[in-house]
Amino acid sequence: MKEAVTIDAKGIFYRELNAKLRKVVSNGTQKIELRNVYGQRYIGTDLDKPVEIEIFGTPGNDLGAFMDGPRIIVHGNAQDGCGNTMNNGEIIIHGHAGDILGLSARGGKIFVREDVGYRAGIHMKEYQDKKPMVVIGGTAQDFLGEYMAGGILILLGLKLKEGESHKANFIGTGMHGGAIYIRGDVEEFQLGKEVSAAELDENDHSVLKKLVGEFAYHFGYDAGEILKHKFTKLFPLYLRPYGRLYAY
Amino acid sequence: MKTYLPPKFIVERDDSRCIRCEVCVNQCTFDVHSYDTEDAELKSHEENCVGCHRCVVFCPTEALTIRGNPLDYRENYNWRPEVIEDIIKQSETGGVLLTGMGNDKSYRIYWDHLVLNASQVTNPSIDPLREPMELSTYLGQKPDRVEFGSHGLTTELPPQVKLEVPVMFSAMSYGAVSLNVQESLARAATEMGTLWNTGEGGLHPKLYKYGDNTIVQVASGRFGVHPEYLNVAKVVEIKIGQGAKPGIGGHLPGEKVSAEVSSTRMIPKGTDALSPAPQHDIYSIEDLAQLVYALKEATNYTKPVAVKIAAVHNSAAIASGMVRAGADIIVLDGLRGSTGAAPKIIRDNVGIPIELALASVDDRLRQEGIRNQASVVIAGGIRNSGDVAKAIALGADAIYIGTAALVALGCTLCQQCHTGKCAWGICTTDPWLTKRVNPDIGARRLSNLLRGWSLELKDILGGMGINALESLRGNRLHLRGVGLTDTELEILGVRMAGS
Structure with a gap:
């Protein structure tokens, strides 16, 4: 195994930075540290090896887009489109993430310590052994899990104050697969028309235990404490939400 | 009832x-x-x-x-x-009334009001039977200027794709059409030196070997999009819109998602494949640029990225934005573009005729001095080599055919694609029906069609005294209008016949 490589990304255009990444990964390097990252896009996009990339700073949009295997750890905030159409791998963000987190992801895991923007988990889908999983420590904006066709989305709301609840509306609009777990209460009016809330069963608890466990491990929380709280499960009412729309 | x-x-x-x-x-x-x-x-x-x-x-x-x-x-x-x-x-x-194929209403077909020129006396026509004729077309961004050294070209060119004939097969997804249809298209494209397009249903492993002649599509559903899919292709096409249903998404009903279709779309069998109306990472030209470059990064700048839109009122301005967003190829799909299923009211009422869209987009890109930065491909109701020649003269680099290709395979435009019951075995995933298209015969029929059109194109060029398609491209002096108003002639950039 090769030693860890450190790249100073200061002042480097994303194209050059990604070319460097490609080169060091093809050399067999398994651990890379990116220092001074200031908004460079598409980090990790063209990588399909199980390499670990640690980012210090603020990566730009489409972090890990189309990614197939690497593990990215961000010490800072991620922007929009993080994990876009991701196939496999892991993204761990010690901070916030922007809009459309995990758009159309088909696999891999994303952990965000703080809050996320609009439409997180939109159109995630699953297939056979591929199942995207997203855990958000903070809260989310509207349209969380919109059009979701598969995978698991967990919203923990750890930073909500006593008596405060999630503000997102239109949660799960158009959802037709997968599951959303929300720690704390959500009101009926916050939900999209295509989802309903349910109590958790044994399987749900084991899913939560595993993923919240991983989340707690990454960010130094006590999983047991988090899991003590009540969770609500949102599930799609219809596998074919728009099946009755048409005249044949 | x-x-x-x-x-x-x-x-x-x-x-x-x-x-x-x-x-x-x-x-x-x-x-x-x-x-x-x-x-x-x-x-x-x-x-x-x-x-x-x-x-x-x-x-x-x-x-x-x-x-x-x-x-x-x-x-x-x-x-x-x-x-x-x-x-x-x-x-x-x-x-919502559903239908299949393209707009069948009586909007003016401008191809039928455009006529081509030929050489008489003052310059000689060329006989394509005895003299070499060039139909080759290169798709991709062209540099602003080129430099030559002692060993030829020294300018580094962005990725180019060569077509032996300027006619490609339009996007038709596996799920909308059968695998046998896709295999027929892929084999014919490979044989004739052109490209076929996967549509947004992913690429079946059986067809990976035709990758060098394949355009893979990335649409709002992102079905079956993964690194291998992107890397096997010759061109990656971002689908924003479709001529048959501009501005709306698509729903592939669960009945059509068979085990095989599920494996290429990478969604569970029997579930609806819902393509949202917008791509949710694209709300602006800047966002489009982001996806264009995400795909270029994902393919390491080795292949052109195309962006396809439906021809709508502001196509010219949008096209300019698309080119500036880094699209190497822009695709315009016109009012008559076809579909496997669309709301009838959208198909029949939304969008503009492709001839007008093409003329205005080509004009606009020329005026802005960026026409070289992207190839222009058009789609939507192209019926024969005459339409192709006129489109090239209006400014297109290449043409997509969808309906014409399906007609070659047996389609009679009964417009029942959305039912999944296609008796010709084309627009269905029913295993009993898909056997009706034999890829050996299908590929031959499609190759024959392209061969016939190529011969005719050479005849047309020869008649004009031109020996390369490149000389006809954007050469609107070779067109004249018949029965058109001044405004129509102005938009088309074509003079009235007789003038």
């Missing part, structure tokens, strides 16, 4: 010719024909007939004739039979 819909077609069966072989019963997928064993007679449920002519073609004794139902309503220019019947259908179902 009793339907008030009258049959669209009448089935005439010549009993003296009928040999009771039941081919019609087996071929029809709409349950029109049935055999009554008691009376030893074939019966027709004419109300089910869609006029696809599958039975007519396969009846061994030519005993069948399908005619339009002559049933006439009282004449009314406004309340035509189609209008009445659509209302009946909706009052019986309460849904």
